[in-house]
Amino acid sequence: MKLTSIGLTLAIALSLAACQRTAPAPAADATPGKPIAWREGDVDDALAEAKETGKPVMLYWGAKWCPPCNQLKSTVFKDPAFIAETRRFVPVHLDGDTTGAQRWGERFGIRGYPTVIILRADGSEIARLSGAASGMADTLRVAAGRSTPIDALFAKAETTPAALSRDDWQLLASLDWQNDPRHFDDPKHLAALLGHLAGAAPEGPLKRRFTLLSLSVGIDPGPDGKYQLTPAQVAQIETVLPAVFAHDDEVIANRQTLSYALPSLVAALPDAGQRAKLGASLTDALDHVYTDANLPLPDRLGTVDADIILAKANGGAVPPAVLAKVRARTAWADANAKDTMVRQSVISDAADLLHQAGDNTGAKTLLEAELKRSASPYYYMLDLAGLAEDEKNGPAAITWARKAYETSEGPATRVQWAIEYSKTVLRQAPGDKAQVEASANAVIDELGKNADGYYERTRIKVAGWGAQLHTWSDAHNDKALLAKLDTKMAGVCAKQGEAAARCRDWSKAT
Numbered sequence: 001m002k003l004t005s006i007g008l009t010l011a012i013a014l015s016l017a018a019c020q021r022t023a024p025a026p027a028a029d030a031t032p033g034k035p036i037a038w039r040e041g042d043v044d045d046a047l048a049e050a051k052e053t054g055k056p057v058m059l060y061w062g063a064k065w066c067p068p069c070n071q072l073k074s075t076v077f078k079d080p081a082f083i084a085e086t087r088r089f090v091p092v093h094l095d096g097d098t099t100g101a102q103r104w105g106e107r108f109g110i111r112g113y114p115t116v117i118i119l120r121a122d123g124s125e126i127a128r129l130s131g132a133a134s135g136m137a138d139t140l141r142v143a144a145g146r147s148t149p150i151d152a153l154f155a156k157a158e159t160t161p162a163a164l165s166r167d168d169w170q171l172l173a174s175l176d177w178q179n180d181p182r183h184f185d186d187p188k189h190l191a192a193l194l195g196h197l198a199g200a201a202p203e204g205p206l207k208r209r210f211t212l213l214s215l216s217v218g219i220d221p222g223p224d225g226k227y228q229l230t231p232a233q234v235a236q237i238e239t240v241l242p243a244v245f246a247h248d249d250e251v252i253a254n255r256q257t258l259s260y261a262l263p264s265l266v267a268a269l270p271d272a273g274q275r276a277k278l279g280a281s282l283t284d285a286l287d288h289v290y291t292d293a294n295l296p297l298p299d300r301l302g303t304v305d306a307d308i309i310l311a312k313a314n315g316g317a318v319p320p321a322v323l324a325k326v327r328a329r330t331a332w333a334d335a336n337a338k339d340t341m342v343r344q345s346v347i348s349d350a351a352d353l354l355h356q357a358g359d360n361t362g363a364k365t366l367l368e369a370e371l372k373r374s375a376s377p378y379y380y381m382l383d384l385a386g387l388a389e390d391e392k393n394g395p396a397a398i399t400w401a402r403k404a405y406e407t408s409e410g411p412a413t414r415v416q417w418a419i420e421y422s423k424t425v426l427r428q429a430p431g432d433k434a435q436v437e438a439s440a441n442a443v444i445d446e447l448g449k450n451a452d453g454y455y456e457r458t459r460i461k462v463a464g465w466g467a468q469l470h471t472w473s474d475a476h477n478d479k480a481l482l483a484k485l486d487t488k489m490a491g492v493c494a495k496q497g498e499a500a501a502r503c504r505d506w507s508k509a510t
Helices: 043-053 067-074 080-088 101-108 136-144 151-159 166-173 187-200 205-218 231-245 248-253 255-267 272-290 297-302 305-313 320-336 340-356 360-371 377-390 394-407 411-428 433-448 456-475 479-493 497-503
Strands: 057-062 090-095 115-119 125-129
Touching: 043 057, 043 090, 057 067, 057 101, 067 340, 080 136, 090 101, 101 115, 101 456, 125 136, 136 166, 151 166, 151 187, 166 205, 187 205, 205 231, 205 248, 205 255, 231 248, 231 255, 231 272, 248 255, 248 272, 255 272, 255 297, 255 305, 272 297, 272 305, 297 320, 297 340, 305 320, 305 340, 320 340, 320 360, 340 360, 340 377, 360 377, 377 394, 377 411, 394 411, 394 433, 411 433, 411 456, 433 456, 433 479, 456 479, 456 497, 479 497
Parallel strands: 057 090
Antiparallel strands: 057 115, 115 125
16 A cells, blocks of 8 residues: 555556547657657647547646656657657647646546546547556557547447457557546446456467456455455466466566556465465566566566565565565665656655565655655655554654645645645544644635636545545534534535535535
8 A cells, every 4th residue: 555645546547449440651750859749738729629630639637746647758758659659649738737627537537647548529538548558659559540439449348359359459458447437437347347358368468468457356355454266266366377477578568467466366375385486486577577677667666566565465574585675676766766757756656665565764764855856745745644654653644744735736736635634634633623623624725726626536535535524523523513614615615616516515424
């Protein structure tokens, strides 16, 4: 679990529609050093241009503090082949803190930063691209040749997978299946579809890819946090992993699933011998990923997460050898992340790895040093608040969370950070009514500064915070404060236009 409670994803989603037009001619070679020709902020203008030119729109929705956004900007968005392919599109960049950005997020079902989607001129979605997928330039080329809405591909995948084309399979294999809430809010539906595709996929890398995906989303930990595998799932794990490990390209293509999802499943294998054997093979395969200089630095660093998960599963404590490995990898990342965007994409993960390995002192040292270097230091302050909570230091946690909020920038970001501040107070000082009230008022004050921001991402975060306040009110028998806050919130909601009615539901328990 990440130290920050902002809830970023490591990668962005990719989903594509089924029908294809004749593939367009190859894009011209990219001019070295020439960036993507982004239109800034005006989605309506981009859609109008798409209607005039016949080109689809490529919309990038992000935030300057977001680590995965910075990874995209420092890798994929600098790739000459990818830049060349963007000439088939009308590229538009929408920062989540700009006016109207949250409204667009509502329209397109966007909750997380970053999201890159391909749109028709009428605004319907064709594709949702993943920065974690291999061959992004080729994926963009395929996306440029498709015109029907995204739902068509999912319908074909569910009903007639035998009719899926080679490009269909390529695009489906690149999907971040857990980052498309509009289509896959139901985990059971998602797991069933992935299992269905694993059975229908052609033999070889695709079948193994979908088997890994179906395992990673189809198994949940029990109340004790441990995974219970069925005999069929045990058999799948014991069969598919050795086959993947035998192909370096498949290990690289599946590196995130192998780094973050599979270690817990390997640790849940009932046979101790198989746990040890496959665990050793998994860490060895990921060590090879770490040495691949062609991969993004965050992906290489993230491979050591498997060592921590496996070590904790075997005894609850990280042994000295694993701790030394984590320290060496995070020091390597710190030393090699010289570019501002690269540092923003990796330092929080490095601190989290140290924390998970039991080195809170090292994590704090890394984060505090970064406060002096980063253009978005408030992001790391929430990590420091999380460390303080982990150490049962409530006052320090509240201080860091409040400072993170007070120094944050951008209307949507300030709402989000104010919510984190208030939630920290609710967890760490629930008996201090003055602090509870002050932090809650901070959220409402920030919401009141933006009369057009109560959409998708913000609404969901406010609803979760409101439910916690509702629970606090019940636990402390303090309906008066909740009523007072509700009255103040009513004034804010009245200015939210079409979102006013949903805004008034802000404090309902969920």
